[in-house]
Structures are given as C-alpha cells and as structure tokens.
Amino acid sequence: xxxxxxxxxxxxxxxxxxxxxxxxxxxxxxxxxxxxxxxxxxxxxxxxxxxxxxxxxxxxxxxxxxxxxxxxxxxxxxxxxxxxxxxxxxxxxxxxxxxxxxxxxxxxxxxxxxxxxxxxxxxxxxxxxxxxxxxxxxxxxxxxxxxxxxxxxxxxxxxxxxxxxxxxxxxxxxxxxxxxxxxxx
Numbered sequence: 732x733x734x735x736x737x738x739x740x741x742x743x744x745x746x747x748x749x750x751x752x753x754x755x756x757x758x759x760x761x762x763x764x765x766x767x768x769x770x771x772x773x774x775x776x777x778x779x780x781x782x783x784x785x786x787x788x789x790x791x792x793x794x795x796x797x798x799x800x801x802x803x804x805x806x807x808x809x810x811x812x813x814x815x816x817x818x819x820x821x822x823x824x825x826x827x828x829x830x831x832x833x834x835x836x837x838x839x840x841x842x843x844x845x846x847x848x849x850x851x852x853x854x855x856x857x858x859x860x861x862x863x864x865x866x867x868x869x870x871x872x873x874x875x876x877x878x879x880x881x882x883x884x885x886x887x888x889x890x891x892x893x894x895x896x897x898x899x900x901x902x903x904x905x906x907x908x909x910x911x912x913x914x915x916x
C-alpha cells in the first residue's frame with residue numbers, strides 16, 4: 732500500500748485518521764447537529780468511533796481505494812473534521828466526495844480550504860475527470876460550499892438516502908475537471 736497522502740494548506744493539515752483521533756471523532760460523530768446530514772445516525776459509543784477509524788483505514792486496501800483525511804488546524808493536533816474521496820471508479824475516472832466538520836469549527840472557512848486541496852489532489856493523483864456530491868436539500872451550508880467550489884446541480888434523487896428512521900431526498904452535484912480548471916484559474 733502506498734504511503735498515506737498528507738496534504739497541507741495555509742491553516743490546515745489533512746492527515747490519516749488514527750486511533751489517537753477517536754475522542755474527537757466521537758465528539759463529531761455523536762453530535763446530532765453535526766451529523767444531521769451525514770447519511771448515518773449519530774454514534775453512541777467510543778467503540779463505534781473506533782470502528783470508523785478502522786473502516787477508513789480499510790478503504791485504502793480495497794481494489795478501488797478510497798481516502799478519508801482527518802482535518803486539523805496547523806496549531807493543534809486535534810481533529811476538527813474529516814473529508815474524503817470514495818466510491819472511486821478508475822475506469823470511469825470518477826468518485827464521490829464526503830465531509831463533515833465539528834460544530835465548533837463551523838463558519839471559519841476550514842472546509843472550503845480543505846476541500847480545495849483535496850479536490851486538486853484527486854484530479855492530479857487519482858486522474859479523476861469527475862467528482863460527485865450527494866447533498867440533502869436542506870443542508871444549505873453544504874449546498875453553498877459545493878456551488879462555491881464549482882460543483883453543478885445535476886438532479887434530484889427522491890428518497891435516495893435512509894437514516895434517522897426516514898427516507899431522505901438527495902441533490903446530485905457534479906464537478907468536472909474542466910469546471911475545476913476554469914474555476915481555479
């Protein structure tokens with residue numbers, strides 16, 4: 732397996748998620764408001780956070796590997812969120828994007844900064860042509876974030892997700908390499 736790709740920005744480090752991150756991962760993934768749109772119910776135990784660390788590590792061993800980064804500020808070794816590229820289809824040169832942030836880190840532009848770096852890495856190192864996002868219609872901050880990163884609305888998937896004991900519609904957004912290149916020039 733190739734070494735984990737460590738990415739950095741002016742304010743952030745994107746690192747491999749390890750068992751040392753379990754307390755912060757638990758804090759994020761157990762917060763109902765932070766997990767409201769994640770696509771899974773909030774977790775209730777440290778052991779569930781440990782399972783996520785293992786799931787993210789296992790993704791890298793799959794035939795079509797996925798990468799999930801832990802997000803930290805440059806000044807702290809505390810996890811403030813995660814972001815990743817997954818469901819990679821190398822033959823079709825596409826994958827999906829996912830992300831979440833601790834509620835204490837909302838409103839500082841951290842996720843925009845992290846995703847810009849991660850997206851650029853995906854286009855360069857995974858040879859992607861397309862990145863897809865599926866976002867709940869009421870997740871307004873995520874919709875704004877995707878649109879600000881040049882993702883384009885492509886459709887409405889009725890009851891495509893199921894969490895919190897109910898079905899949820901999801902909006903489908905896509906980012907092409909050509910959109911990204913035009914956006915980042």
